[in-house]
Amino acid sequence: MKDDGTSRRRFLGYLIAAPTLVAAADLAVAAHPEAAGAAVPSAPEPADLFDLGDLLVLASMPTSNKIAIQINTDSTASFALPRAEVGQGISTATAMIIAEELDLAVENVHITLADARPELVFNQLTGGSNSIRSIYTPVRHAAATARQRLVNTAAKNWKVSPGTCTTSNGVVNGPSGQHASYGSLAVQAAASQTTTLPATLKPTSKFDVIGKAQSRLDAHDIVTGRKTFVMDMDVPNALPTMVCRPPTINGTVKSVANLATVQAMPGITDVAIVSTGVAVRGATFGQCIDAVDALNVTWGPGTEDSKSDADVLAELRKAEIPLLVPKLGLGTKTIDGDFVFYFRSNSPLETNAAIADVRADSAEIWSPLKSPIVAQETIALKLGLGIDKVKVHVISSGGSFGRHLFFDAALEAAEISKAMGKPVKLMWHRTDDFRHGRTHPMATNRVRASYNANNVFSFEQRHTSVSTDFTHGLGEILSAMAAKLPEGNLGFSESIFELTQTTPYNFGITTQLLNEVDLGFHTGSMRNIYSPDVRTAQELMIDQLALRMGRDPYQFRHTFLKSARSRAVLDKVAQVGNWGRAMAPGTAQGIAFHTEYKGVCACLVEIDCTPATVNRPIADGVTGPRVTKAVFAVDVGLPINPRGLEAQMQGGIMDGIAQTLTSSLHFKNGIPLEGSWDNYYYTRQWNVPTDVQVIVMPATSQSPGGAGEFGVAASMAAVACAYARATGTMPTVFPINHLDPLGFTPIPLVPPLPQSPTDGLANAF
Amino acid sequence: MPQHTFIVNGEQVSVDVPDDVRLLWVLRDLLGIHGPKYGCGLEVCRACTSHINGKAFNPCAVPVGDVAPTDEITTIEGLAATVGADLHPMQQAWLDLDVAQCGYCQPGQIMTAVAKVRQIHAEGREITDADLDEIRNICRCGTYVRIREAIKTAAAQM
Numbered sequence: 037m038k039d040d041g042t043s044r045r046r047f048l049g050y051l052i053a054a055p056t057l058v059a060a061a062d063l064a065v066a067a068h069p070e071a072a073g074a075a076v077p078s079a080p081e082p083a084d085l086f087d088l089g090d091l092l093v094l095a096s097m098p099t100s101n102k103i104a105i106q107i108n109t110d111s112t113a114s115f116a117l118p119r120a121e122v123g124q125g126i127s128t129a130t131a132m133i134i135a136e137e138l139d140l141a142v143e144n145v146h147i148t149l150a151d152a153r154p155e156l157v158f159n160q161l162t163g164g165s166n167s168i169r170s171i172y173t174p175v176r177h178a179a180a181t182a183r184q185r186l187v188n189t190a191a192k193n194w195k196v197s198p199g200t201c202t203t204s205n206g207v208v209n210g211p212s213g214q215h216a217s218y219g220s221l222a223v224q225a226a227a228s229q230t231t232t233l234p235a236t237l238k239p240t241s242k243f244d245v246i247g248k249a250q251s252r253l254d255a256h257d258i259v260t261g262r263k264t265f266v267m268d269m270d271v272p273n274a275l276p277t278m279v280c281r282p283p284t285i286n287g288t289v290k291s292v293a294n295l296a297t298v299q300a301m302p303g304i305t306d307v308a309i310v311s312t313g314v315a316v317r318g319a320t321f322g323q324c325i326d327a328v329d330a331l332n333v334t335w336g337p338g339t340e341d342s343k344s345d346a347d348v349l350a351e352l353r354k355a356e357i358p359l360l361v362p363k364l365g366l367g368t369k370t371i372d373g374d375f376v377f378y379f380r381s382n383s384p385l386e387t388n389a390a391i392a393d394v395r396a397d398s399a400e401i402w403s404p405l406k407s408p409i410v411a412q413e414t415i416a417l418k419l420g421l422g423i424d425k426v427k428v429h430v431i432s433s434g435g436s437f438g439r440h441l442f443f444d445a446a447l448e449a450a451e452i453s454k455a456m457g458k459p460v461k462l463m464w465h466r467t468d469d470f471r472h473g474r475t476h477p478m479a480t481n482r483v484r485a486s487y488n489a490n491n492v493f494s495f496e497q498r499h500t501s502v503s504t505d506f507t508h509g510l511g512e513i514l515s516a517m518a519a520k521l522p523e524g525n526l527g528f529s530e531s532i533f534e535l536t537q538t539t540p541y542n543f544g545i546t547t548q549l550l551n552e553v554d555l556g557f558h559t560g561s562m563r564n565i566y567s568p569d570v571r572t573a574q575e576l577m578i579d580q581l582a583l584r585m586g587r588d589p590y591q592f593r594h595t596f597l598k599s600a601r602s603r604a605v606l607d608k609v610a611q612v613g614n615w616g617r618a619m620a621p622g623t624a625q626g627i628a629f630h631t632e633y634k635g636v637c638a639c640l641v642e643i644d645c646t647p648a649t650v651n652r653p654i655a656d657g658v659t660g661p662r663v664t665k666a667v668f669a670v671d672v673g674l675p676i677n678p679r680g681l682e683a684q685m686q687g688g689i690m691d692g693i694a695q696t697l698t699s700s701l702h703f704k705n706g707i708p709l710e711g712s713w714d715n716y717y718y719t720r721q722w723n724v725p726t727d728v729q730v731i732v733m734p735a736t737s738q739s740p741g742g743a744g745e746f747g748v749a750a751s752m753a754a755v756a757c758a759y760a761r762a763t764g765t766m767p768t769v770f771p772i773n774h775l776d777p778l779g780f781t782p783i784p785l786v787p788p789l790p791q792s793p794t795d796g797l798a799n800a801f
Numbered sequence: 802m803p804q805h806t807f808i809v810n811g812e813q814v815s816v817d818v819p820d821d822v823r824l825l826w827v828l829r830d831l832l833g834i835h836g837p838k839y840g841c842g843l844e845v846c847r848a849c850t851s852h853i854n855g856k857a858f859n860p861c862a863v864p865v866g867d868v869a870p871t872d873e874i875t876t877i878e879g880l881a882a883t884v885g886a887d888l889h890p891m892q893q894a895w896l897d898l899d900v901a902q903c904g905y906c907q908p909g910q911i912m913t914a915v916a917k918v919r920q921i922h923a924e925g926r927e928i929t930d931a932d933l934d935e936i937r938n939i940c941r942c943g944t945y946v947r948i949r950e951a952i953k954t955a956a957a958q959m
Contacts, residue, residue, distance in 0.1 A: 123903025258904030261836025261877035320826035434905025690943025796862030
């Protein structure tokens with residue numbers, strides 16, 4: 037039956053044996069509705085870590101592959117979300133979905149983050165803006181099952197038919213004015229053994245929580261300083277720990293001349309040589325910094341000790357796949373574009389951090405983790421413990437942007453705790469987080485288009501990138517779809533590229549190919565993976581095509597976009613942003629479109645490239661052109677929380693501005709020169725547009741698309757297009773200031789860490 | 802080891818720690834006050850911004866030996882008490898505009914914002930976009946737009 041939003045869809049839910057009512061649903065139901073519950077993964081398995089036998093044992097558990105909502109005796113509901121909250125509001129959105137289906141106030145839904153659950157196999161990975169898309173249906177099923185069980189229990193007590201009862205605000209209402217709170221029914225409604233229960237979903241036409249603006253549920257804790265991040269946790273005897281790292285990427289310790297001396301420094305309790313450097317543990321992180329800098333280490337070589345930006349670019353050039361001019365008729369012209377995107381850091385404000393307590397026969401880990409199952413398996417292997425002996429807690433993180441797809445800190449903390457035989461609270465220094473942390477890979481992107489006066493006949497794109505490390509494992513959807521791709525030995529990167537990159541315009545023959553160069557850098561995808569670079573190159577070339585074909589950039593896009601839904605967001609920003617208004621010299625508008633994650637969006641910006649703005653004096657920062665206005669329209673299908681969605685688009689706009697205008701890492705001799713936020717120029721207040729409008733389009737679908745990364749690509753492209761129009765020169769290097777003289781004095785590589793300043797009181801205001 | 806005495810959020814505290822350890826670590830690692838966050842330890846990101854005698858400062862850049870017994874340190878945890886309410890108007894504006902995303906930088910953002918508005922009001926004028934442009938606190942989630950709105954909103958209540 038086609039769901040038009042008015043019918044109640046029937047399904048079979050689960051009740052789990054527990055002291056109070058616990059209702060559950062298969063987490064796989066969203067991805068494979070036709071094969072719900074099928075838990076055997078189709079993707080390559082790291083059999084040495086986790087074999088089929090392990091899987092079958094876990095699959096036989098009653099909770100296998102299920103997510104469960106508990107009803108508490110105080111009429112609240114609890115749910116352990118098998119995803120990581122990294123600031124993008126998925127906890128709040130999930131609470132809204134549960135509240136909607138259960139008829140409960142959002143504030144009465146308690147969301148925690150689930151520990152690593154290996155029985156979920158590939159279904160506990162946070163990434164690809166997939167969280168709400170993947171959990172929306174299973175969470176609704178579990179909540180609707182709980183509601184049905186509560187209704188059935190009350191109806192039995194009242195000796196009435198369940199169909200005569202309704203629910204509202206945490207209460208079951210009977211046909212003769214009876215009322216029973218969920219809390220009063222929670223124990224009686226509990227199942228004594230795991231069983232199934234037919235239930236129905238609320239029709240989307242009856243929604244009154246989903247689609248309404250909701251503030252974050254953790255907002256009060258945040259503004260009062262109570263929100264707990266991993267470094268705020270009090271694990272007994274887990275003392276501050278830091279690592280002295282090499283002056284090059286992946287350099288190893290040959291010897292330490294003064295280990296005993298450092299161990300005797302004030303506050304220091306332990307010093308240990310580990311695979312990534314020399315770890316120190318002490319009473320305060322400040323004393324750890326002193327100890328790191330006091331260590332006299334002889335280092336062996338790293339993996340890329342000689343490569344600088346220019347060398348990497350030369351390697352990429354060698355690996356580029358040729359563009360092919362198709363054979364086309366007379367009157368057809370071609371246009372080429374060639375763009376370079378330099379390395380960028382995905383470091384969040386909270387640096388890599390983890391607490392580890394490794395004992396002889398067990399281990400416990402706390403860390404912000406988007407791939408906790410892979411982390412658990414890898415740590416177990418490294419420690420020589422069974423998977424069931426390693427408990428991995430997922431902690432809400434201070435941002436991610438791709439960084440926490442990896443569990444570098446958790447693995448390192450486990451190794452250090454084992455070496456020292458004590459619990460450790462490991463935190464990376466900011467300078468290390470830029471230099472030794474992961475970087476979005478440098479890439480070139482080449483475009484060739486053929487066209488005549490009226491049409492574009494071909495649009496070819498070749499993305500050549502330093503390889504992106506995707507070893508954090510697979511999300512279930514990605515692995516399933518990758519297996520369905522045409523023959524050929526597609527690598528994981530190519531699968532991701534194929535599954536995410538599109539040309540959203542009717543341009544005849546379109547091809548997009550990826551080639552990668554595997555160098556020894558620490559890479560990882562940053563928010564929105566390939567799309568910001570690929571789409572920026574595309575949208576710049578679209579402006580060039582429009583220019584050559586004598587068309588307005590907005591009208592040109594409007595003509596060639598593939599769908600009415602796409603044109604609707606484009607039209608919206610053009611109208612709200614007053615596209616085509618007269619602009620002063622040195623300023624311009626730019627417009628761009630993007631589609632991904634089952635959504636469409638468009639961005640219009642205005643940029644000021646006049647000398648007075650570009651040369652504004654700001655101490656220890658870059659100014660450059662300023663985006664003065666941004667208008668963004670977004671259609672994600674079904675918006676769950678418009679306020680949260682707006683926030684994600686605002687963040688995406690700030691990322692887009694940074695990636696076009698200011699933000700990059702400069703590699704010299706295998707390591708980035710950047711070591712602080714005054715070197716790595718992410719958007720600061722002086723770069724922020726004073727006028728930002730985000731328009732959330734009305735629902736166009738029965739199900740939500742992705743949101744977390746969705747704002748970046750269109751914003752980056754719109755800023756680039758505006759810059760080209762304001763200056764009359766299309767930028768081909770990103771960010772545009774990357775090849776300018778370095779705007780800062782690099783923090784030295786030796787000693788490894790910069791000392792904290794001492795002039796804080798003089799700078800008080 | 803030297804003993805240091807000062808006032809944090811209205812209470813006198815004493816710690817035994819060498820003079821040169823920065824106040825941020827004394828607050829976080831020894832006193833268990835976790836509102837001020839570590840984002841760089843270089844007086845750059847401003848995530849640890851707190852107040853000393855009512856002025857914004859970065860405890861990552863102050864050796865504990867520089868803090869006098871009479872100095873009053875206020876962290877985000879003690880901000881509301883300075884106005885004798887459950888929330889400071891700046892915190893309330895942060896809630897009303899749903900500013901935070903991950904929340905890591907926000908204690909520092911709020912403490913900076915309060916000092917900035919006080920500074921501007923002391924000059925007898927209203928806060929402008931140029932004043933907001935001077936705020937150096939990093940927000941890697943990019944909540945800057947709502948931060949600007951919240952500061953303007955709260956400034957009217959302060």
